Structure formats: structure tokens, C-alpha cells
Amino acid sequence: MTTTPIRGEAHAALITAPGSGQGKSMVTAALARLHRNAGRRVRVFKHGPDYLDPMVQEVASGAPVYQLHPWMTGTAECRWRLAEAAREADLILVEGSMGLFDGDPSSADLAILAGLPALPVIDAWGMAQTFGAVAQGLANFHPRLAIHEVIANRVGSPGHGRLLADSMPEGLALLGAIPRSDAMAIPDRHLGLVQANELEGLDAQLDAAAEVLAEAGLDRLPARVELETEAPEPPPRLLEGRRIAVARDAAFAFIYRANLDLLEAMGAELAFFSPLEDAGLPVCDALWLPGGYPELHAARIAANAPMHAAIRVHHEAGKPILAECGGLMVCMERLVDEHGAEHAPFGLLPGTARMTGKLSALGLQSLDTALGELRGHTYHHSQLETARVPVVRARRLAGSAAEAIYREGSLTASYFHGYFPSAPALTAAIFTGSGLDAALCNSSGD
Template sequence: MHNQFLTLNRPAALITAPGSGQGKSMITAALARLHRNAGRKVRVFKHGPDYLDPMLQELASGQPVYQLHPWMTGEEECRWRLVEAAMDADVILVEGSMGLFDGAPSSADLAKLAGIPALPVIDAWGMAQTFAAVAQGLAQFDPELPIYDVIANRVGSQRHTDILKSALPSNLRLLGAVPRHEAMSIPDRHLGIVQASELNNLDAQLDKAAQLLKEQGLDRLPQSVTLSGYRPTPLPRYLEGTRIAIARDTAFAFIYRANLDALKEMGAELSFFSPLTDTELPDADALWLPGGYPELHAARLAENTQMRDAIWAHHQANKPILAECGGLMYCASQLRDIEGDNHALLDLLKGQALMQPKLQAIGLQSVQTSLGELRGHTYHHSIFDTHLQPVCRARIQAGTEAEPVYRQGSLIASYFHGYFPSAPALVADIFTQQTCF
């Protein structure tokens, strides 16, 4: 027997682009802030595995942001999160990833699954009538995907806007043209945009960006669509009473909200600590060291010997530790930063994390065990130089072995980032028994 099925109508759009770097993150954030400032409740979602854009969208909307990805989070969860948001939101925006049709499943696949039209943001810098060709190409590529409007970004003048508008075919409307403006730019670094918490004036900048969009007539609500989905079955209470301490600061911030929700739903008691500034751990049965930017804070992490001793003692007591990506780097004997300086870290994994000038791995992967398939992704600029042998490897979607998973006593570490709701029994095992590795 199926769980409760809900259907609701709400204005919704998937903000996308022909490719990365067209400005869709800031356009989405500015739209969210624009509607929020108009007194509407806005919910924003992000297609695919991404930690940084959701931080921006949460600040813009004032509401929690969750990932939607038909493979990683599952189709049913995508539908449910949208209809759940529609229960009290006035408008729903989904930020796509990469280009509209890039990846498998792509942003277009999500839009079709959810029944939401795509709204492309096209960088019009250095373009005139070709803008219309790009827009028409996106609109015609997949007949099953509705595209009614487009947004021109970084336009130079009213004359430029008029040219773009007049070139569009009758089936497409220019929803708005956003001029080149400092309010629409956000700094980035090697893993993406700078974390929202690190930008002091971002809140005021979002208000300026929202006003800019309002002046261009972009305050119209998206078209209303029908959203529907089944309420999920509650997760079993696998972690009843288990205390999990989670590293969270500017060095360790890559945490899916859905992961925290899943841990709590399974009964875990969560507490947070900062490896940068705290000198002791909260009382905990298990530790989670998530990803982030330890390479930017390696000196401070190395200097905080009291925290290093506390984590060492936790490990010596044979209590579980999960270290993901930046967490793995923190567990290494040393970290060599991009300037070539070495920093002594936890030394729980014998080896050296070495920053590289280029991206080393990116893409969707999963770890398969007898307790389920944990889905997620990898994205890192360092390598781990070690003689340790992995206990298993994550696999890319095609099945090829990829990221190694290491185990040292009660520590499980990998560059792989897991999406916990995809395999709750396995996640509970990682934080308690660790029988699967």
C-alpha cells in the first residue's frame, strides 16, 4: 500500500543555462531575494551534488535548501521535496547544474521529472542575434521539455536588449535583461564560489541584486505548475541514542541538510564542533569529519594540538569516525598546501594529502555493500599519497572502480561524499558497528 499522495499547484521554474559560468547562481539568488523582499515565501533547490551554491541560496531565500537529483537522491524524493515545499511556499525555484542538458541525469531530466519548465539564463556579453539561436536551440533540443522564457545576462545597454528581444522567435519571450553590474558577481576559488559565510557584505549585495532584477521587470512569478509526490516512509530508528559529533566551521562545511535530517530521523543526537577553534570534542559515540577547505586552514588545524589529541583519543577508544574528502585530508599524516608548505595533521591515515594545480576527480559515484548502495559524488583538487590498501572502492555510474575507501581501526575515510538517505542502514552501520567494511 502506497503512502499518502499529494498534489499542489505552485509557481515554479528551473533556472538553467547553456553551460557553467553564465551567471545562473546569482540570478537564482537574486530572484529568490526579490520574491522574499516582496513578502513571498521562497523555496530554492539545487540540482545535483553541490555544497556551495545552496549556502548562497539559503542566505538569499531565508529557507533551507536541499539537493534534487534523480539518481543521487532518487526520483521519488525529488517529487516529494518539491510538493512538500509547495505546502507553504509561494514560489519554488530550482537551480540547475552545468548546462541544461549536461550530465546523466541532467537538469533537463529533473525538470521533466518534476513537470517544471526550464528558464535559461544566457550570458549575452559579446552576442547579438546569436542569442536567439542559442535560446531556440535550447528550446527545441528536447520537445518534452517546456521552455517559454529566457533571461539575458550581462547586457550592455537598452539598445543591446532591444536587439536580443527582436531576434527571439515568437515561441520565446525575453523575461528580462540583466545589465552588467557588480551586484551580480560573486568571488570563486578552486572548488566553486566562496562560501556565503565568508562574504561579509553578501546580504546587502543580494538586496542590490534583487532591486536590479526588479527594475528589469523580473518580479513576475513563474508559471504555476502541478507538483505531486508520495510522502516517504519514516526511516528506521537505527541510531537511537547514538551521539554523533560533527565538524562544522569554515574548514569543514560540506554537509547536506538531508544528511543531518536522516541522522536525526534515525534517532541520532547531533552536536557540532570546530577543529579550528575548539580544544575538546563534545561527548560523542562517533565523529563525522565532512568535506570542506582544510587546505586553506592547514596551519591553524596543525597548531590546534589539543583538538588533534582529542580526536586521537576518540580513535584510540575504537569509536567510529567517518572522514569525507576534506575530512580524509585532515586525517592524513601531512597536508601539503598549494604553496608547497607541509602541515602535520591528525596522522590517523599514514600518508600525505598533496594539493594539485588541477582538478583530480569529479562525478557521481556510489559505494556498494551488503547493507545497501550509498550514492554520492567526488570532487577534489588534492591526491592522497599513501601505501595503505583500500578496503573497497566507490564506483562511477558505469560501474568502473574509482575512489578508494580506507579503513584504519574505527576510521573510515574516502574522497567520496555520501548522500545518507540513499542507504540509511549502511550509514547507521558506519556510525556504530562498522561491519560492512
């Protein structure tokens, strides 16, 4: 089969930092809004597994945000999504994760793979000439990574900004010095940023942040980059005629756009519903309970008796259910929130999901089966107490202990978040039930 080449050219940069907490998320969002307000077409991507930052970036840019990660999404998909965006966008921004060289693959690895220049955001609070040394260290650490400019964040005064600019070594320039401003601050909670739809006045704040950047001289476009690759082959229509109910509201919102795209590309019809608001399920053949913040809404979930009954009827009928992380938590008999209050959610699995008040698991993981290797990650602040024995465990690439995969009748439940496009056949089996138990029993994990 011949493939179709995709070529595009756009101004592009990877927005990164020396480490977490430097302000790159809000700088990326403010840059996206600044150029969008100037009439430019802007696309933003996010390096690595992250659900919350993309929500803000979608509001800022007005366009869908997809994840890029050479291991989780694959190098071919990284190139394809960027080249496809370059055909229509004037500006492409990729928000990095953690520090520039942190992780394997790191944000730097993605920039090198795609041929994007990196634009570090460095928190200048409490720093003077050392700022230049930090910038030089980032620029010289990898010979194949292009860094020509940096951004100073949280600058105390115009004089402070001039001091930072004067500290730049030869070959590096200060693109702009962002002053301390309430417009550049965004609240977070235990899993990351507060969800965009919970932030009152977010649009107005993004406009204000864009003005802060414009006044700091950050309205100049980065270099143009040529991006070229081949279009991927369409996935097999393994879900033709299937209707999948997808929970999506304030409690269940951790959903990769690419996962929804794949389900539809394989022929599924998606029906969204709210376990918080609705009294029942849409007519469906399968059910997906994704991750999110069910612990913040546990009382409302527990009080929605009609929804409990509808989900139990679905389960007793042998219809497939996928419960990921937060979805797993509400499938337990008990959910204990961060205040120690006990709630009774859907009760499909014996045991308790208990908030711990600290990070319990973090890292990239995968599930390797005869139907493909489903790649993804784990990240949660709760622990499971159950006598149920998992059918298999995911394989740990880095970070925490490998997550258990539970099967209870037609229910597949785990803390593991899967990236569906990495294993279309296995994803189809999860939502049809066909061949799933055999695939899981013969899978390899830790």
C-alpha cells in the same frame, strides 16, 4: 502500509543556462531575494551534488536548500521534496547544474520529471541576433521540456537589450535583460563559490541584485505548477541513543542538510564542534569529519594540539569516525597546501594529502554493499600518497577513477562524498561500526 498523498501548487521554474559560467547561480539568488523582499515565501533547490551554491541560496531565500538529483537522491525524493515545498511556498526555484542538457541525469531530466518549465539564463556578452538562435536551440532540443522565456545576462545597454528581444523566434520571449552590474558578481575559488559565511555584505549585495532584476522587469512570477506524490516512509531508528559529533566551521562545511536530517530521523543526537576553534570533542559515540577547505586552514588545524589529542583518544577507543574528502585529508600524517607548505594534521592514516593546483577528480560514484547502495560523488583538487591498501573502491558512474575507501581501525575515510538517505542501513553501520567491515568486504565496486 498505506502512504499519505502530498499535493501542492506553486509558481515554479528551473533556472538553467547553456553552460557553466553564464550567471545562473546569482540570478537564482537575486530572484529568490526579489520575491522574498516582496513578501512571498520562497524555496530554492539545487540540481546535483553541490555544497557551495546552496549556502548562498539559503541566505537569499531565508529557507533551507536541499539537493535534487534523479540518480543521487532518487526520483521519488525529488518529487516528494518539491511537492512538500509547494504546500507552503509561493515560489519554487530550482538552480540547475552545468548546461541544461549536460550530464546524465541532466537538469533538463529533472525539469521533465517534475513537470517544471525551464528558464535559461544566457550570457549575452558579445552576442546580438545569435542570442535568439541559442534560445531557439535550447527550446527545441527536447520535445518534453517546456521553455517559453529566457533571460539575457550581462547586457551592455538598453539598445542591446532591444536587439536581443527582437531576435527571439516565434513562441519564445525575453523575460528580461540584466545589465552588467557588480551586484550580480560573486567571487569563487577552486571548488566553486566562496562560502556564504565568508562573504562580507552578502545580504546587502543580494538586496542590490534584487533591485537590478526588478529594474530589468524580472519581478513577474513564473507559471504555476501542480505537484503531487506520496510521502516516504520514515527510516528505521538504527541510531537511537547515539550521539554523533559533527565538525562544522570554515574548514569543514560540505554537509548536505538531508544527511543531517536522516541521522536525526534515525534517532541520533548531533553535536556540532569546530576543529579550528575548540580544544576538544563534545561527548560523543561517533565522529564525522566532512569535506570543506581544510587546506586553507591547515596551519590552524595543525596548531590545535588539544584537538589532535582528543581525536586520537576517540580513535584509540574504537569509536567510529567517518572522514570525507577534506576530512580524509586532515586524517593523514601530512597535508601539503597549495603553496607547498607541509602541515601535520591528525595523523590517523599514513601518508600525505597534497594539493595539486588542478582538478584531480570529478564525477558521480556509489558504494554498493549488502547494506544498501550509498550514492554520491567525488570532487577534489588534491591527491593522496599512501601505502595503505583500500578495503574497497567505489563504483564510478561517470567521470574520474573510482575512489578508494580506507579503513584504519574504527576510521572510515575516502574522497567519496555520500548522500546518506540513499542507504540508511549502511549509514547507520558507519556510525555504529556494527556489520560495517563485513558489508565493505562484500561490496562491489570498480
